[in-house]
Amino acid sequence: MNVSLFVMQCLNGMQLGVLLFLMAAGLTLVFGIVNFVNLAHGSLYMMGAFVGALVYNTTGSFLLGVLAVIPAMLALAFVLELLVFNRLYQRDHLDQVLATFGLILFFNELARMIWGPSPYYMEVPAALSGTVDLFGIPYPAYRLLIVAAGLAVALGCYLLIHRTRIGMLIRAGATHRAMVGALGVNIKLLNSLVFGLGAVLAGMAGMLAGPILSVQPGMGEPVLILTMVVIVIGGIGSIRGAFLGALIVGVIDTVGRTLLPAVLRGLFERGTADTAGPALASMLIYILMAVVLALRPQGLFPVKHG
């Protein structure tokens, strides 16, 4: 294991981390404000990827694909909220889990019916297909773009939440929902706004991940589960927790998958290491989650309730 490979894996981990953050931001805010469990968040990610890929492949413009995702996700979020979610906000978690579970089945099958079961091909845009020289280490430009875009969105989210009036209302709504409503703020509208924003971010994550991961039905669920681990580690309802949690999970998962088998090969004989390595690597973040929970049940960066 040399240094350049390690740096590269760290960058790959960052890239997974920012994608997870795009997912986690929306999910954690909706949890925080309305206490709503939305398992279908992974479906939004998948639909974003498919819509983006469709527009990109038809027009040939990646930028157009990215731009098309925004109105498409807003429309989808609006329809979903109108038809289903509005009726779920007041229900208990069990009903929310079940209904959104039904939605996942629906969206996966919908995608399978429209685009077929096999992965839908999406190319890395030509302008970004080369590599960038990072201190002597060649790194794919597109992946670097993802990291940059993710960090930019994270900064945007931070500014929105901590520096604007809407952000102040969102934070207030997350801690004292009834009081904010009593002060004359339309909390329903605020919630729709947050949900729409979360949907757009999830769709963006899907679109950005499209060229490097495969775009196919059911692609949302593995990401959704990782996102949940991120939220649990970071602390529910906290944007800061989502960001740091996402980076931690992204880097540990990616680096662990390359580093762990190598380390084990040094400790045990080859056969044992080759079996245990991948198994242990895939369990690593869940073990991390268990440790975090055992020590701090509220997550690493919980929201401070005044």
Added chain:
Amino acid sequence: MLTPSPSSRIAHAAAVRPAASRRPTLYTLFVVLLLAGLALVPTYAALSGQAFYITLFARIVVFAIAALSLDLILGIGGLVSFGHALYLGLGAYAAGMLAQHGIDNGWIHLGVAVAVCAAVGFVTGFISLRTTGVAFIMITLAFAQMVYFLAVSLNQYGGDDGLPLAASSRFGNVSLADPATLYYVAFGFLCLLLLFGTRFIKARFGMTLAGIRMNERRMKALGVPTLQYKLGAYVIAAIVCGIAGVLYANLTQFVSPSYMSWTTSGELIVMVVIGGIGTFVGPVVGALAMVLVEEGLKSATEHWMFIMGPLIVVIVLLTRRGLVGVLHSADVRRAAKTAASGKLMEGRS
């Protein structure tokens, strides 16, 4: 904020029992008919020559056992576990791995499944029960996913493709290779569990668990070690589901990581909820309805999930207490009516 909102619906189904009357309630009548119907399935299958019915209904009974075990923590304890299929998978893998190493003794299969499920249930339960509400849902899901990925990476046991069951579990002269035998064993176990369940709800453990669901803080104030009760229930549910897993491996003659995928966990929750939560009979009805609807839709269209998904959403939005809950409220109405007319008679005499 993160404590689950108290659900009047859950409390209702378990707590409201029609006043004891000499007339059998609709509910008891229904349970007797349901069990009699299930008991006659192999006979019917033999008479009609449709062996397919045995395997279909065996699947229903096995899932009924798994869903019933989930109902113990979900319905009575109010713990929304989204990773219960983990134990179905563990039970199945216990049988599958032992069979691969040439051990076909059913008692050993069962013993190992029970021990592994108890151990895993204890450790993961201890960690997940530190949290409540949404976090609990996500953690149970994540633990199930963790073991799922572990199973996928076990290449010597089939990995992603799964593992054919090398030998069926054999209890002395009784082998579970025969579908009818398997059916009767599973059905007998289910009946035992139902019997146990009706006692459990009224017993100290069940009452305490229900109390914790309704108001954990108050139970703690009363001096009840709530974590011990919740963990105990969680481990029992894990063990029962593990036994269902051993049966399931024998039924399909195959063990696959998909047994513990998150979709299976979701389906188990659907069964419990559409059948009627916190009743133990509800999950049986739910498993029956779910598997039959699934089979029906599958034979109608390849894209059955396209209909199944929205169907689940509609059921959740419209019904609040499941199929068994409907019977209960009918009984309560009837009991109220009888009581009212009884009073009327007293007044006249």
